[in-house]
Amino acid sequence: MRFAPAPTGYLHLGSARTALFNWLAARSVGGTFLLRVEDTDLERSKPELIDVIYRALEWLGLDWDEDPIRQSSRIDAHQEAVDGLLAAGLAYWSDPVPESDRERTGGKAWDIADRDRGLGPGEGRAVRFRVDADALGVTEVGWDDAIRGPISFALANIEDFVIRRADGSPTFFIANAVDDAHMAVTDVIRGEDLINVTPKYLLLRQGLGLDASALRFAHLPLIVNEQRKKLSKRRDDVSLLDYRDRGYLSEAMVNYLALLGWGPPGGEEVCFDPLGVFPEVFRIGDVNDSSAFFDTQKLKFVNGEHIRHLGAAHFAERSRPFFESEPWSDRYHDETFALIAGEVQTRVETLAEVPGYVDFLFLADPEIDERSWDKAMVPEAAGWLDAVIDGVAEWPWQSSELYERTMALAETLGASRKKFQAPVRVAVTGRSVGPPLFESMAILGRDECLRRLGTARARLSDGTATTEPSGP
RNA sequence: GCCCCCAUCGUCCAGCGGCCUAGGACGCCUCCCUUUCAAGGAGGUAACACGGGUUCGAAUCCCGUUGGGGGUGCCA
Numbered sequence: 001m002r003f004a005p006a007p008t009g010y011l012h013l014g015s016a017r018t019a020l021f022n023w024l025a026a027r028s029v030g031g032t033f034l035l036r037v038e039d040t041d042l043e044r045s046k047p048e049l050i051d052v053i054y055r056a057l058e059w060l061g062l063d064w065d066e067d068p069i070r071q072s073s074r075i076d077a078h079q080e081a082v083d084g085l086l087a088a089g090l091a092y093w094s095d096p097v098p099e100s101d102r103e104r105t106g107g108k109a110w111d112i113a114d115r116d117r118g119l120g121p122g123e124g125r126a127v128r129f130r131v132d133a134d135a136l137g138v139t140e141v142g143w144d145d146a147i148r149g150p151i152s153f154a155l156a157n158i159e160d161f162v163i164r165r166a167d168g169s170p171t172f173f174i175a176n177a178v179d180d181a182h183m184a185v186t187d188v189i190r191g192e193d194l195i196n197v198t199p200k201y202l203l204l205r206q207g208l209g210l211d212a213s214a215l216r217f218a219h220l221p222l223i224v225n226e227q228r229k230k231l232s233k234r235r236d237d238v239s240l241l242d243y244r245d246r247g248y249l250s251e252a253m254v255n256y257l258a259l260l261g262w263g264p265p266g267g268e269e270v271c272f273d274p275l276g277v278f279p280e281v282f283r284i285g286d287v288n289d290s291s292a293f294f295d296t297q298k299l300k301f302v303n304g305e306h307i308r309h310l311g312a313a314h315f316a317e318r319s320r321p322f323f324e325s326e327p328w329s330d331r332y333h334d335e336t337f338a339l340i341a342g343e344v345q346t347r348v349e350t351l352a353e354v355p356g357y358v359d360f361l362f363l364a365d366p367e368i369d370e371r372s373w374d375k376a377m378v379p380e381a382a383g384w385l386d387a388v389i390d391g392v393a394e395w396p397w398q399s400s401e402l403y404e405r406t407m408a409l410a411e412t413l414g415a416s417r418k419k420f421q422a423p424v425r426v427a428v429t430g431r432s433v434g435p436p437l438f439e440s441m442a443i444l445g446r447d448e449c450l451r452r453l454g455t456a457r458a459r460l461s462d463g464t465a466t467t468e469p470s471g472p
Numbered sequence: 473g474c475c476c477c478c479a480u481c482g483u484c485c486a487g488c489g490g491c492c493u494a495g496g497a498c499g500c501c502u503c504c505c506u507u508u509c510a511a512g513g514a515g516g517u518a519a520c521a522c523g524g525g526u527u528c529g530a531a532u533c534c535c536g537u538u539g540g541g542g543g544u545g546c547c548a
Contacts, residue, residue, distance in 0.1 A: 006548050038548060096546075109545085126546050148477070157475050165546040172548050196476060196543045221478080228540060256484095259497090263485040267496045288485080290478050291541065298484065298498045308511075346511045357509095376508095403507070410507090421507040433509040 001026040001187045002034040007049035010239040011056035014223050017257045022189045023062045027279035035068035045072045056240050061275050078170035081178045090207045093119035094128040127164035141199040146218035147287050153199040177204040189218045218284045221261045222291045247350030252306040256299045260292040270305045304349035315345050319354045326355050328362040339443050343435040366430030376422035385457045399442040427456030
């Protein structure tokens with residue numbers, strides 16, 4: 001099996017899924033997983049672009065078996081194949097037809113009459129493969145797709161296609177056919193969007209006398225967006241590594257990507273070791289044939305499950321990069337975070353959400369969310385805060401004590417527990433949602449809590465609470 | 473236009489002729505738990521696109537219709 005991406009500067013989600021399924025197929029049958037970089041376009045052979053692919057695959061944990069092949073390094077073999085086809089009369093030189101002259105070609109940019117002109121190499125002239133039922137001795141090309149069953153095309157519907165550009169470079173069609181044979185690829189697993197190039201590929205292999213008898217094809221369903229369209233660079237988030245930067249774990253990505261078009265038998269969708277477990281049960285023929293919507297809601301759920309499964313140390317370690325971009329990153333401490341990390345872990349779906357849950361621990365002053373403030377600071381809040389401030393000043397400094405005593409206070413004052421804790425929470429953390437309040441206060445310390453409660457209480461006295469714009 | 477592929481809850485996956493009054497998961501809703509929000513637990517909502525066949529029997533097989541998608545490059 002092989003994965004053959006073109007270097008575009010990022011690894012596309014769909015490509016990542018194709019790579020994964022190739023990898024799974026290979027690992028499930030003890031086969032070989034090879035990489036071939038399709039850089040026949042000279043602009044696409046920049047080393048840094050290729051490196052991105054390796055880094056993305058490594059992030060996913062997909063290992064390959066031999067040194068990757070650069071298609072650009074195989075140009076001689078491709079040229080040789082083109083020459084062979086030319087010599088056998090299965091290919092011919094073709095001139096471009098200018099826009100103004102396309103009436104005679106039925107609007108086509110090339111002229112089928114070139115087939116018999118016996119043209120030689122020349123300026124602007126490309127080589128086309130001759131899709132000719134008589135010459136090839138067939139009227140149909142087809143194959144038995146591992147996922148879709150029999151697929152066939154009438155030769156009459158396939159046009160003569162370019163195998164060598166005017167600039168001398170081989171095209172994807174010929175390079176593909178030649179290199180797959182060279183690499184002894186037995187299973188071609190790729191996206192559904194390549195179904196229609198398969199007949200060309202088959203014809204070329206036949207024309208070149210390359211054995212294709214052992215070849216198996218499997219065309220994966222496309223991954224689509226909410227509009228049911230193929231994921232596009234323009235309007236969808238298609239770069240795999242961007243998901244890493246948004247706080248998704250690689251195991252979760254692998255897990256979710258595998259669920260697009262396939263499901264582990266038994267229905268246990270969330271798998272904490274997909275790379276270890278899935279190869280045992282994966283069969284390429286089980287992949288289904290209709291397109292799959294890339295559902296970030298479910299991705300988030302899967303990611304959340306994987307985050308919760310992380311050990312405390314791992315969670316902290318993998319969260320760390322996400323603190324670096326915070327304005328308070330220089331005040332961050334591992335030790336402080338470790339005290340609350342477990343509580344954060346059950347509340348986030350992506351690692352990127354982590355800083356938002358603990359910023360108040362590291363900020364000199366909590367950033368007050370005005371909506372939370374307005375909601376929490378009911379008319380009784382001033383009195384409640386006064387009572388809490390008195391208590392906080394002398395209560396034993398333990399979260400359990402703070403909890404018990406605050407709740408007792410709420411009861412004494414005839415307030416509901418929920419409403420009573422809200423002003424305290426906003427005063428101390430700036431928000432109405434967050435990790436458990438009393439643990440947070442215990443970590444912050446008595447003096448700091450008193451200071452923040454005092455600040456909030458003072459603001460209430462100003463009477464400008466609901467009209468004052470938020471600070472810088 | 474032409475060629476090709478696809479069609480089960482809103483979404484993903486099961487189902488490969490009887491076990492289906494269609495199952496699981498995400499989402500959504502309700503309840504429980506509860507210092508907020510989560511997590512967790514218990515329920516609920518919701519689908520075989522349509523029409524013809526084949527068959528004792530069809531979500532499952534065949535044909536057609538409709539709908540969706542992909543391709544139609546001297547990109548890959």
